[in-house]
Amino acid sequence: MKLQVEQRLASKKINPTAMRILVLELLLQQNSAISMSDIEKGLETADRITIYRTLKTFEQNGLIHCIEDGTGIPKYALCVEDCTTHEHHDMHVHFYCNSCKETFCLPDHRIPDISLPAGFSPAELNLIVKGTCEKCTQ
Amino acid sequence: MKLQVEQRLASKKINPTAMRILVLELLLQQNSAISMSDIEKGLETADRITIYRTLKTFEQNGLIHCIEDGTGIPKYALCVEDCTTHEHHDMHVHFYCNSCKETFCLPDHRIPDISLPAGFSPAELNLIVKGTCEKCTQ
DNA sequence: CCAATAATGCAATACCATTGCATTGGTTAA
DNA sequence: TTAACCAATGCAATGGTATTGCATTATTGG
Ligand SMILES: [Mn+2]
Ligand SMILES: [Mn+2]
Ligand SMILES: [Zn+2]
Ligand SMILES: [Zn+2]
Numbered sequence: 001m002k003l004q005v006e007q008r009l010a011s012k013k014i015n016p017t018a019m020r021i022l023v024l025e026l027l028l029q030q031n032s033a034i035s036m037s038d039i040e041k042g043l044e045t046a047d048r049i050t051i052y053r054t055l056k057t058f059e060q061n062g063l064i065h066c067i068e069d070g071t072g073i074p075k076y077a078l079c080v081e082d083c084t085t086h087e088h089h090d091m092h093v094h095f096y097c098n099s100c101k102e103t104f105c106l107p108d109h110r111i112p113d114i115s116l117p118a119g120f121s122p123a124e125l126n127l128i129v130k131g132t133c134e135k136c137t138q
Numbered sequence: 139m140k141l142q143v144e145q146r147l148a149s150k151k152i153n154p155t156a157m158r159i160l161v162l163e164l165l166l167q168q169n170s171a172i173s174m175s176d177i178e179k180g181l182e183t184a185d186r187i188t189i190y191r192t193l194k195t196f197e198q199n200g201l202i203h204c205i206e207d208g209t210g211i212p213k214y215a216l217c218v219e220d221c222t223t224h225e226h227h228d229m230h231v232h233f234y235c236n237s238c239k240e241t242f243c244l245p246d247h248r249i250p251d252i253s254l255p256a257g258f259s260p261a262e263l264n265l266i267v268k269g270t271c272e273k274c275t276q
Numbered sequence: 277c278c279a280a281t282a283a284t285g286c287a288a289t290a291c292c293a294t295t296g297c298a299t300t301g302g303t304t305a306a
Numbered sequence: 307t308t309a310a311c312c313a314a315t316g317c318a319a320t321g322g323t324a325t326t327g328c329a330t331t332a333t334t335g336g
Contacts, residue, residue: 015302017301017302017313017314017315019315020314036292037291047315049294049317050315050316052292052293053314057314068206068208070206070264072206072212072292072323072324073292093252093254095258106254108255109253111265112252114231114250114265114267115247116231116267117246117247119271119275120233120270120275121269121270122267122268124269125265126265126268127265127266128264128265129258129262129263129264130261130264131258131259131261131262132259133258137257137258137259153282155282155283155333156332157284158283174324175323185285185286187284187325187326188284188285190323190325191283191284210293211323
């Protein structure tokens with residue numbers, strides 16, 4: 001188990017320190033995206049700043065992606081695609097549930113192509129759907 | 139001129155105070171969405187908190203809409219459609235320019251329908267396209 | 277004009293993001 | 307084995323923004 005976690009870190013060229021292993025294990029347990037505060041609460045030991053820098057390292061190495069879901073609080077989730085340093089391919093839809101306040105990756109739902117006015121060239125797409133998730137629809 | 143501004147406020151059932159007129163005039167001058175800090179800098183007199191509450195009032199009454207462009211700093215722009223209290227119809231694409239850092243409404247570009255997994259029901263869509271705007275493409 | 281109500285400005289609070297710096301820990305070379 | 311090096315960590319401090327309470331001021335309606 002822990003071996004797989006370490007391998008996953010190694011595959012992204014991230015040194016497998018104790019803290020990083022703990023954070024990645026926590027991320028692997030989630031089925032929705034979580035915030036830095038969530039991680040801080042989920043780990044007894046950890047310092048806020050260390051988590052901050054751990055997440056930044058993970059993001060820069062293509063292990064996780066950051067989701068701005070409109071709450072103003074960044075959420076983080078594991079990359080499902082083979083992302084690399086500053087080359088994220090998570091062009092999928094994200095869903096924010098107004099009821100349970102959870103943010104979900106919908107990796108099977110890609111963002112459709114968008115037509116833009118002349119002169120505007122796209123580099124990155126970010127689509128947030130807000131509504132009610134499956135759990136909260138009874 | 140000022141009369142039109144006051145009428146626009148009145149049509150949204152917003153009392154036309156001096157500060158609100160100033161803020162609305164400033165918003166009318168923009169061709170991109172602006173932040174609370176931008177407004178604070180644009181008006182010599184104004185108190186930060188008053189602007190904060192003015193914008194909240196404007197938003198609640200369907201005069202402006204708030205844009206979360208991924209920077210973490212909310213931007214505001216006038217509603218182009220007939221929005222009402224908590225009934226915003228600004229389902230259009232927003233564009234953030236990585237070069238000039240400006241955020242544009244693209245009211246003529248609606249967000250296409252998105253298919254969702256079973257059980258997820260959408261209420262609101264928010265699509266941010268990041269890239270280079272027309273001005274910055276030379 | 278007066279009373280009631282709404283809006284404003286100031287102070288204070290609470291988070292959150294970010295950086296500097298000293299310390300710790302693990303890895304490598306002498 | 308030890309020394310030296312580099313990466314990672316933890317603490318302190320800073321800066322910025324959002325938000326509320328409350329006293330004061332402005333506006334409105336009678
Ligand atoms: Mn995702
Ligand atoms: Mn808009
Ligand atoms: Zn939910
Ligand atoms: Zn631009």
